[in-house]
Amino acid sequence: MSVAVLIEHREGHVSRPSLEALTLARTLGEPVAVWLGDAPTADAVAQLGEYGATEVRVAAVGADARLPAKAAAAVAAATEDATVVVVISTFANKEIVTRLAVLTGAGVVVDAAGAELVEGKVETTQTVFAATWNVRTRIDAERAIVGVRPNTTQASPAASPVEPNVVDIAVELPETRETVVSVEPIPQADGVALDEAPVVVSGGRGTGGDYSLIQDFAELLGGAVGASRDATDEGWISHEHMVGQTGTTVTPALYVACGISGAVHHRGGMQASGTIVAINMDPDAPIFEISDFGVVGSLFDVIPQAIERIAAHRAG
Numbered sequence: 200m201s202v203a204v205l206i207e208h209r210e211g212h213v214s215r216p217s218l219e220a221l222t223l224a225r226t227l228g229e230p231v232a233v234w235l236g237d238a239p240t241a242d243a244v245a246q247l248g249e250y251g252a253t254e255v256r257v258a259a260v261g262a263d264a265r266l267p268a269k270a271a272a273a274v275a276a277a278t279e280d281a282t283v284v285v286v287i288s289t290f291a292n293k294e295i296v297t298r299l300a301v302l303t304g305a306g307v308v309v310d311a312a313g314a315e316l317v318e319g320k321v322e323t324t325q326t327v328f329a330a331t332w333n334v335r336t337r338i339d340a341e342r343a344i345v346g347v348r349p350n351t352t353q354a355s356p357a358a359s360p361v362e363p364n365v366v367d368i369a370v371e372l373p374e375t376r377e378t379v380v381s382v383e384p385i386p387q388a389d390g391v392a393l394d395e396a397p398v399v400v401s402g403g404r405g406t407g408g409d410y411s412l413i414q415d416f417a418e419l420l421g422g423a424v425g426a427s428r429d430a431t432d433e434g435w436i437s438h439e440h441m442v443g444q445t446g447t448t449v450t451p452a453l454y455v456a457c458g459i460s461g462a463v464h465h466r467g468g469m470q471a472s473g474t475i476v477a478i479n480m481d482p483d484a485p486i487f488e489i490s491d492f493g494v495v496g497s498l499f500d501v502i503p504q505a506i507e508r509i510a511a512h513r514a515g
């Protein structure tokens with residue numbers, strides 16, 4: 200099975216979810232990496248080889264490749280021989296792969312939590328309807344495109360690293376009515392992007408607007424800071440931290456909800472997380488219904504103790 204993985208990169212660095220996608224792709228076949236933009240550095244190529252990419256196909260498209268129609272054309276050119284294309288299920292990629300599916304006649308599933316080959320066909324798993332149902336989908340088309348959510352596969356290097364060939368792909372981009380004039384990366388203040396973070400520590404109205412403990416806890420766990428809509432509406436923290444139906448959907452390995460009641464709109468954006476921990480003063484808070492671990496108490500008492508115990512455990 201020939202599998203192509205669209206690599207996400209920022210300032211030359213391969214994103215962690217792309218390594219997860221390569222790890223998943225290895226279970227489906229022999230992956231090649233597709234790289235849109237300026238040529239990757241030797242380090243990036245080596246890392247892709249470490250995760251099993253036998254080839255790195257570089258489509259040196261300019262800033263216009265940020266436009267989904269053009270990106271889809273570039274990916275189509277780089278994946279002509281691929282039976283399966285794997286991408287990370289970001290907002291931008293979801294639009295790119297729907298266009299790619301139209302261009303190539305492939306069947307497409309986005310927001311998958313996993314994929315495997317069953318009798319020669321790709322089957323995906325995903326949670327839907329605010330993570331209240333698990334769905335298994337078989338892609339019957341000859342070509343399959345799978346958008347996988349970050350943190351749903353544990354990234355692990357291949358048993359034996361390969362030295363990928365770097366191949367330039369010539370692409371003729373379609374005319375579009377828009378042109379990208381300039382692209383500038385926005386500095387990421389928090390270090391970890393919310394939708395990619397392996398750990399998310401979120402605070403709600405129960406913080407009373409004091410996010411210092413939430414930030415300390417997130418930092419200790421190497422995670423990102425999330426929030427409920429009430430907290431962002433209060434102006435306690437910016438809207439880009441909002442988790443939920445109208446915010447970001449997250450699927451970290453660990454989600455810690457602090458002072459969040461667990462309204463359906465919030466749950467819809469985090470219920471598919473690996474392990475859910477809730478800290479809430481109200482033993483009847485709905486968040487406990489979906490939590491793996493619950494602590495009834497004030498976050499101002501519980502988080503400092505948790506930080507202390509984790510720090511002591513690490514030191515010991």
Ligand SMILES: Cc1cc2nc3c(=O)[nH]c(=O)nc-3n(C[C@H](O)[C@H](O)[C@H](O)COP(=O)(O)OP(=O)(O)OC[C@H]3O[C@@H](n4cnc5c(N)ncnc54)[C@H](O)[C@@H]3O)c2cc1C
Nearest residue numbers: 403404405427428443444445446458460464465480497498
């Ligand atoms: C169309 C629509 C879309 C929406 N989209 C979203 C969305 O995307 N994301 C989202 O989050 N919400 C969304 N909402 C809002 C949602 O319905 C809830 O109002 C919101 O999630 C509640 O936020 P909260 O849990 O922080 O506040 P509350 O519901 O007020 O809960 C606060 C919790 O903190 C606990 N608490 C208080 N003090 C402490 C303390 N010291 N220590 C520990 N616990 C404490 C309380 O017991 C309580 O359970 C949406 C609503 C609508 C109508």
